[in-house]
Amino acid sequence: MKNVYITRVSKFLPNKPVANDTMEDRLGEINGKTSKGRRIVLRQNKIKTRYYAIDEEGNITHNNAQLTKEAVEGLCDESFSKHDIELLSCGTGSPDQILPSHAAMVHGFLQNGNVEINSPSGACCSGMNALKYAYMAVKSNQVNNAVCTGSERASSWMQSSIFEDEVQHLKTIEENPILAFNKDFLRWMLSDGAGAFLLENEPKGTTPLKIEWMEGYSYAHEIEACMYAGGDKLENGFLKPWSEYNSDQWSKQSLFAIKQDVKLLGKNILSKGVESLKNALEKHNLNAQDIDYYLPHISSYYFKENLYDEMKDNDIEIPWDNWFMNLSEVGNVGAGSIYLMLEELVNSGQLKKGDKILLSVPESARFSYAIALLTVH
Template sequence: MKEVYITKISKFLPNRPISNDEMEEKLGIIDGKSSKGRRIVLRNNQIKTRYYAIDDNGNNTHNNAQLTKEAVEKLYDDNLKPNEIELLSCGTSSPDQILPSHAAMVHGFLKNGNTEINSPSGACCSGMNALKYGFLAVKSGQTKNAVCTGSERTSSWMKSDTFEEELKYLNTLEENPILAFNKDFLRWMLSDGAGAFLLENEPKGDLPLKIEWMEGYSYAHELEACMYAGADKLESGFLKPWSEYPSDQWSKKSLFAMKQDVKLLGENILVKGVDSLKMAIEKHGVKPEDIDYYLPHISSYYFKEKLYQEMINQNVEIPWENWFMNLSKVGNVGAASIYIMLEELASSGKLKKGNKILLSVPESARFAYAYALLTVC
């Protein structure tokens, strides 16, 4: 088995950062009324800026595959030519189409010659699953290198025309503000962007990051779907897919809008997250105090202190001073968040040889979690 190193990291954030005051102009006002939920959600998530693949005239500037292509091309240098990529593994929760696969579309834009492609599906963990496929390919010796990506282009899903039916009862927010989380909150959290890692079997570059191990856990056997799109959730908890509805119902029921069962989220996301964290680090004999940088992908700062408290409750406390996050600046970029977070840390000048970095990615779709431990070489 080979050792595997992240030897280069890149990111692509489209256009300019969008402030909280500009969001509704970009995404559109629903039913001619400013969102009552927006202020509630932004106060909780504490995101200040985010990025959209939409220009100042309201035109789309990139699709998801194009965002990913831009991030991959930033990896090119004298040590990596386009036609030298042996594996392209691309994760996203917002592909541009059902078929062809996301990685196939990215490869089509890259035009870099023949290569193996892989497209893990899912939500935020799809980016980590893309990384794990590349990690295992290089580790097993199947390839000498792999380019792994996470990306999202959710702005087009968040535009007002998608949510007209979903939010027609917006006036009930004043009576029960939690509906803002159920119906409206994803519009004020999600961001567009892409990140890419180059994996190699030799420690190249200034501060290569050795991937020590990766672990993943799903709780779908215990819990019903929490975040979903392309389906309607029935009273029983069963997800009825779009393909079982007449086509005239797709827009009337906003079947392709992203939705979140917030009650289910609040009851489970942190408890199961720390439970899986304990399993991962105990399996590999890692103690919380061994971790120099903890990079948690969280959707909102609303969960930050609650996550810390749950760590204390389960005796796996990682001190605050070891946490590294950039949610307030870039927003929730889903599958790309962990790539963009690690790129910022690696570019900060803070890392020293021997530092241990723990990547932690939850996925609320049906509660899955992915982890990776890195060592700075």
């Protein structure tokens, strides 16, 4: 088995950063009215800027695969070209289409010859699953290098046009139709962007990061769906897919919009996350105090203090000074967030040999978690 190192990191964020007061200009108003939930959500998540693959005139500038292709090309230079890539593993929660797969579409844009591809599905953990597949391929000596990515292009799922048919339908039922909060909530949470890592079996580059281990946990056997798209949740918790609805209901119920069961999120996301983290640390005999940099993907700063308290109550406290996040500047990019955090940390110039970096990614879709430990080589 080979050692595996992250030897290059890259990101791509489309267009200029979008401030809170211009979000609705870019995404559009629903039924000609400003969202009542927007200010509440933004006050809690404390995100100041984010990026959309939509320009100031409302034109779409990139799809998801194009964002990802740009991030991958950011890894390349005269000493490592896109034609040197042996495996391409791409995770996302917002693919451009159901088929072909996301990685296939990225590969199509790259035009870099015949390579193996892998497309983990899911939400935030899909980016970590892409990393794990690449990690295992290099570690088992299947390939000498692999590129993995995490990306989202959620903005097109959140534009007002997606919800207009539903609101118009609601007008026939009630006088003042309001979009349900579980749909409106995520319009002010999610962002676009892509990140990429190059994995190799030798510690090349200026700041190679050795991947020590990766762990994953799912609680789908205990908890019903919390964040979902392409279906609707019935009162008994069953998730009914879009394919079982008549096509005229797809737009009337905004079945393809991303929805969030906020109550279920608050009840489970932290407790299960800390349970997973504690299990991973105990499995590998690692003390929380030994972590130099803790990179937690959280969707909102609303959860930050409570996450710290939950960790402290479970004897895995990591001091505030060791936390590293960039949510307020780049927004919640789902599967790409952990890539963007690590890219910024690596390029900050503050890492030194021997530093231990803990990556922690939750996914509220049906509560799964991915955790990894890196060491600066």
